[in-house]
Amino acid sequence: xxxxxFRASFDSLEEFADMVSEVLHCPITIEDANHRLLAYxxxxxxxxxxxxxxxxxxRVPEKVINSLWKxxxxxxxxxxxxxxxxxxxxxxxxxxxVAVSIWKNDEVLGFIWALEIEKTLGDEEMDCxxxxxxxxxxxxxxxxxxKNKKEEQYQEFFWQLLTSHLSSNEEIINKFHALQISPPTxxxxxxxxxxKELGREDEKQxxxxxxxxxxxxxxxxxxxxxxxxxxxxxxxxxxxxxKLNAFCELFVVKMKERFGIESIVQGYxxxxxxxxKVEKAYxxxxxxxxxxxxxxxxATEIHGYxxxxxxxxxxxxxxxxxxDQNENYSLKRLQEYDKKNNTDLVETLEVFLNKDSNVHEAAxxxxxxxxxxNYRLKRxxxxxxxxxxxxxxxxxxxLDLKLEKFKK
Amino acid sequence: xxxxxFRASFDSLEEFADMVSEVLHCPITIEDANHRLLAYxxxxxxxxxxxxxxxxxxRVPEKVINSLWKxxxxxxxxxxxxxxxxxxxxxxxxxxxVAVSIWKNDEVLGFIWALEIEKTLGDEEMDCxxxxxxxxxxxxxxxxxxKNKKEEQYQEFFWQLLTSHLSSNEEIINKFHALQISPPTxxxxxxxxxxKELGREDEKQxxxxxxxxxxxxxxxxxxxxxxxxxxxxxxxxxxxxxKLNAFCELFVVKMKERFGIESIVQGYxxxxxxxxKVEKAYxxxxxxxxxxxxxxxxATEIHGYxxxxxxxxxxxxxxxxxxDQNENYSLKRLQEYDKKNNTDLVETLEVFLNKDSNVHEAAxxxxxxxxxxNYRLKRxxxxxxxxxxxxxxxxxxxLDLKLEKFKK
DNA sequence: ATTCTATTTGTGGAATTACACAAATCGTTC
DNA sequence: GAACGATTTGTGTAATTCCACAAATAGAAT
Numbered sequence: 001x002x003x004x005x006f007r008a009s010f011d012s013l014e015e016f017a018d019m020v021s022e023v024l025h026c027p028i029t030i031e032d033a034n035h036r037l038l039a040y041x042x043x044x045x046x047x048x049x050x051x052x053x054x055x056x057x058x059r060v061p062e063k064v065i066n067s068l069w070k071x072x073x074x075x076x077x078x079x080x081x082x083x084x085x086x087x088x089x090x091x092x093x094x095x096x097x098v099a100v101s102i103w104k105n106d107e108v109l110g111f112i113w114a115l116e117i118e119k120t121l122g123d124e125e126m127d128c129x130x131x132x133x134x135x136x137x138x139x140x141x142x143x144x145x146x147k148n149k150k151e152e153q154y155q156e157f158f159w160q161l162l163t164s165h166l167s168s169n170e171e172i173i174n175k176f177h178a179l180q181i182s183p184p185t186x187x188x189x190x191x192x193x194x195x196k197e198l199g200r201e202d203e204k205q206x207x208x209x210x211x212x213x214x215x216x217x218x219x220x221x222x223x224x225x226x227x228x229x230x231x232x233x234x235x236x237x238x239x240x241x242x243k244l245n246a247f248c249e250l251f252v253v254k255m256k257e258r259f260g261i262e263s264i265v266q267g268y269x270x271x272x273x274x275x276x277k278v279e280k281a282y283x284x285x286x287x288x289x290x291x292x293x294x295x296x297x298x299a300t301e302i303h304g305y306x307x308x309x310x311x312x313x314x315x316x317x318x319x320x321x322x323x324d325q326n327e328n329y330s331l332k333r334l335q336e337y338d339k340k341n342n343t344d345l346v347e348t349l350e351v352f353l354n355k356d357s358n359v360h361e362a363a364x365x366x367x368x369x370x371x372x373x374n375y376r377l378k379r380x381x382x383x384x385x386x387x388x389x390x391x392x393x394x395x396x397x398x399l400d401l402k403l404e405k406f407k408k
Numbered sequence: 409x410x411x412x413x414f415r416a417s418f419d420s421l422e423e424f425a426d427m428v429s430e431v432l433h434c435p436i437t438i439e440d441a442n443h444r445l446l447a448y449x450x451x452x453x454x455x456x457x458x459x460x461x462x463x464x465x466x467r468v469p470e471k472v473i474n475s476l477w478k479x480x481x482x483x484x485x486x487x488x489x490x491x492x493x494x495x496x497x498x499x500x501x502x503x504x505x506v507a508v509s510i511w512k513n514d515e516v517l518g519f520i521w522a523l524e525i526e527k528t529l530g531d532e533e534m535d536c537x538x539x540x541x542x543x544x545x546x547x548x549x550x551x552x553x554x555k556n557k558k559e560e561q562y563q564e565f566f567w568q569l570l571t572s573h574l575s576s577n578e579e580i581i582n583k584f585h586a587l588q589i590s591p592p593t594x595x596x597x598x599x600x601x602x603x604k605e606l607g608r609e610d611e612k613q614x615x616x617x618x619x620x621x622x623x624x625x626x627x628x629x630x631x632x633x634x635x636x637x638x639x640x641x642x643x644x645x646x647x648x649x650x651k652l653n654a655f656c657e658l659f660v661v662k663m664k665e666r667f668g669i670e671s672i673v674q675g676y677x678x679x680x681x682x683x684x685k686v687e688k689a690y691x692x693x694x695x696x697x698x699x700x701x702x703x704x705x706x707a708t709e710i711h712g713y714x715x716x717x718x719x720x721x722x723x724x725x726x727x728x729x730x731x732d733q734n735e736n737y738s739l740k741r742l743q744e745y746d747k748k749n750n751t752d753l754v755e756t757l758e759v760f761l762n763k764d765s766n767v768h769e770a771a772x773x774x775x776x777x778x779x780x781x782n783y784r785l786k787r788x789x790x791x792x793x794x795x796x797x798x799x800x801x802x803x804x805x806x807l808d809l810k811l812e813k814f815k816k
Numbered sequence: 817a818t819t820c821t822a823t824t825t826g827t828g829g830a831a832t833t834a835c836a837c838a839a840a841t842c843g844t845t846c
Numbered sequence: 847g848a849a850c851g852a853t854t855t856g857t858g859t860a861a862t863t864c865c866a867c868a869a870a871t872a873g874a875a876t
Contacts, residue, residue, distance in 0.1 A: 370855095
């Protein structure tokens with residue numbers, strides 16, 4: 001192969017994919033950096049399930065991406081300009097193939113995949129693939145520019161939603177259509193707080209992760225200092241809240257797994273259908289974060305606004321309790337007793353309430369025998385004159401315990 | 409008996425009691441209208457346990473009063489000027505005796521008791537007793553006047569306490585001593601709301617009842633339109649709150665039993681030791697009443713401020729929820745489901761939460777099988793995406809349910 | 817009328833919880 | 847150190863709750 005066949009100009013990426021396919025005698029797929037399908041060769045109809053799924057869905061299936069990360073394929077593609085060979089992974093229908101990344105300066109713009117259906121590519125063909133990657137560079141830069149412009153429009157629109165800048169729902173829906181996003185009938189807003197200001201590089205990694213997670217659909221996302229804000233479509237989910245919750249958990253795990261970014265604090269809103277409530281949802285998600293800041297140990301497990309319980313109203317409660325010089329007789333008695341007798345009745349009570357009055361769980365959390373806990377609860381009832389079967393009394397105590405905790 | 413021996417003037421009631429005792433040959437006791445001991449004869453040492461207890465305690469024991477009411481003795485003494493005979497009631501150590509009431513116009517000022525230790529009083533002696541009663545009238549009027557003046561001082565002091573008019577605790581304690589009340593180390597304030605304005609007559613009945621209830625000590629009481637306000641000493645009680653609660657229940661029962669006054673609404677404060685907190689306690693008791701007004705069915709069982717639970721803060725919560733346009737996704741879903749399928753999931757959830765997550769009790773309250781309730785709870789979890797083991801979620805729901813109820 | 821699904825109720829066994837009692841432990845007081 | 851009371855833990859049994867399954871019922875859709 002003396003002349004580089006890829007020197008010639010080409011009109012579309014499809015045309016180019018076909019050309020490469022013909023040169024290498026194997027099916028070719030071209031993706032962008034987020035594993036969205038850009039083009040695929042059609043002159044060769046031999047293929048494998050992973051490729052079919054990619055073409056049908058216009059993107060690489062999530063489980064395939066996960067597998068490629070686990071196998072170390074994607075990391076090495078992101079690190080090196082050399083082609084990488086992938087061995088068959090039957091579970092996800094991935095046949096043997098070779099991939100190469102497409103570079104612009106120090107940035108990966110996309111990937112070219114060559115399926116090794118019958119034959120294995122030799123060194124020379126590998127080199128050819130590498131040159132093919134270089135040849136697509138300009139085309140991808142153009143695409144990226146176009147996408148960047150669109151991305152800017154998205155950003156602007158998202159901030160308009162977040163600040164309730166658009167008044168009527170009709171206006172919002174029109175804007176969605178203008179940006180070629182189908183407006184969700186059910187949505188939530190999630191906010192992730194990072195431990196540092198998010199830079200250009202982080203942004204790219206995040207965008208990559210968001211694009212590759214396929215469900216739920218992240219319709220819009222933006223970054224505000226240390227916070228990542230997501231607008232998430234939850235249409236068609238039987239249990240949208242659970243889906244949202246699962247996603248947020250997953251996102252945090254993946255960020256750590258893939259990019260080693262830790263200590264992300266998550267918060268998400270209620271689920272709404274009214275598109276006029278994006279700002280409200282945004283506020284809710286931030287309320288969750290603010291509660292976590294105020295009650296680090298209590299609220300680590302709480303991510304959703306609907307799980308906030310009493311903390312939803314913690315601000316006004318603190319205020320009210322402050323002006324009223326709140327003082328709980330039962331707690332006072334228990335504290336006095338604790339002090340005098342070196343016991344932990346107050347803590348016991350709190351853990352018991354935290355654990356939804358479940359003796360077993362509370363005993364475990366306290367590292368004591370169940371009978372010990374029962375004994376303590378009996379004492380708590382007596383000393384504090386508390387009826388632990390009365391939900392109102394329990395709420396009072398729970399509340400006052402948390403309020404007191406906040407004062408310190 | 410031609411000459412009325414009681415015509416002669418006498419210096420003290422004690423002297424008079426001895427005189428009557430000598431004429432009738434039996435021990436004599438003189439009480440005021442509230443069964444406080446005014447005087448007793450000492451020349452005759454035959455007596456019975458009830459009389460001993462009365463003299464020791466300077467008042468008729470509560471159980472004796474209760475018994476005399478049940479037997480109809482006191483009602484007839486209050487209705488008629490004729491002497492009444494009481495047969496032995498062994499359980500309370502009450503021997504045979506005769507009583508007569510002391511009248512001023514249409515008002516009973518007190519009673520004279522004559523014990524029939526060995527002999528039974530004949531008609532003539534009964535008549536003699538009646539004349540004796542008449543002879544004490546003036547003495548009792550004097551006592552009453554003195555007491556009225558003291559009562560006025562009490563009233564003024566109580567209102568000073570209720571309005572935090574006295575600044576230092578020292579000042580308060582001095583005032584207590586000046587009025588010959590020993591200041592309590594532990595106290596509570598109870599407010600009873602009657603269904604009508606309280607008149608002179610009601611006031612007397614109430615005062616009577618309060619004086620005859622011996623524990624806890626009602627140190628001060630006053631009436632404000634439809635409300636009776638009590639200042640209650642709780643010193644020495646192991647469980648002051650329970651004592652206070654028991655008293656309030658008892659008071660309502662007695663008012664109905666004795667005077668047929670129904671539909672009294674009760675509310676009582678926390679227990680405090682700081683005498684500067686009387687006003688706060690008063691406010692708490694009124695808060696209970698106001699919650700009962702707002703949530704008639706929810707709060708009928710709640711009497712004490714410490715049992716108010718979330719209702720303690722209901723005002724600020726309502727306000728906050730109002731401005732925030734609060735909307736609970738789970739409840740919304742459940743309501744929609746209820747409407748569409750004619751089910752009662754929301755009500756089921758509420759009862760379940762009211763009953764402190766006790767399946768058995770909630771099933772009873774709803775008149776359904778336990779399994780039915782369990783099935784519904786499972787559906788509630790699914791449809792509302794609720795984790796019923798999470799106390800925060802439960803509190804959220806409880807709160808939002810009550811807030812919604814209030815809006816209607 | 818029939819089919820379907822959602823709901824209600826019943827049954828029985830496994831799992832969990834409640835409770836009483838005894839022994840051990842620990843700190844305090846005398 | 848003896849005695850005491852409060853606390854912790856262990857043991858066993860009774861009571862209750864949980865759960866799975868089946869049958870009966872009701873209501874809606876076809």
